[in-house]
Amino acid sequence: MKKNLTLKSTILLFLIGIIVFGTNTICAQQSMKYGMLTFNKAVNISGKQRMLSQKMAKSYLYLVENPSDTKAKRDLLTSKIIFEKQNGIINQNSGYKVTKDRIAKVDVIWAEFKKLIETTPNYDNAKKIIELNTDLLKATNDVVSAVIVESKGANQSDANLLEDDGAGESDLELKKMINMAGRQRMLSQRLALYYYANQTTLKTKNSEQMLNNVFNELDGAITMLLISNFNNSQIDDKLGVAMSKWEQVKNNKDKLMNQGFKPAEMYKISNELTKAFNAVTGLYEKVKI
Structure with missing residues (x-):
């Protein structure tokens, strides 16, 4: 009787061990993801936002003196659409306050920047874009930095995200x-x-x-x-x-x-x-x- 109980206990502990190990493995795999994205993809996409901020400013300045250039007009329009879409993707896939707060800051600057680039290209607004573009660039760059930090501590609390967790x-x-x-x-x-x-x-x-x-x-x-x-x-x-x-x-x-x-x-x-x-x-x- 005792042998049967011991055998059953051993099997039970073994099964519990498998379940715990499996759960930990799943959690570890989940921690390697940025929502539906890999962290590598998230770094790439958030980095593209920096480029788009500069591409929109460049296109606007170029159009001031080349208003009939259809490619530049298309670049400005598509860059604006992609920027807004990707900002939403980055925000939706992050589960961390640090990243979301920095995206919110991008949104504030973007609202002002968007109004400027939607105007008919002119010198006055071009000068305002020259002044504002670096603020938008810095804000988007801060998001990239936050995503990288998030990848270091994806299984930590928000309070610990800025600490070095010994990631590979x-x-x-x-x-x-x-x-x-x-x-x-x-x-x-x-x-x-x-x-x-x-x-x-x-x-x-x-x-x-x-x-x-x-x-x-x-x-x-x-x-x-x-x-x-x-x-x-x-x-x-x-x-x-x-x-x-x-x-x-x-x-x-x-x-x-x-x-x-x-x-x-x-x-x-x-x-x-x-x-x-x-x-x-x-x-x-x-x-x-």
């Missing part, structure tokens, strides 16, 4: 690399934005310095991407494409700083650079650790 160093480094590559997309658009802001009709005392700062940051980050431990043959190939596009600008810095590119040429270069770095970012997102 490689996984965190990969997300930082996705962020860096994604930031290059934004800088590609911001370069053209401040190229237009540096023209005589819109120029301020800071325009030239801002353009130079964007140039240096974009160029410096390429070096960091080239030496990344996460690179594979596909990433190397796409980085090569991005670098070839960048050389068109880097080898002509005087031309860049002195309005030597035709407006339509700079518009095209910025979009091609963005496309190239977007391909790189997408490949980093898919890297398996």
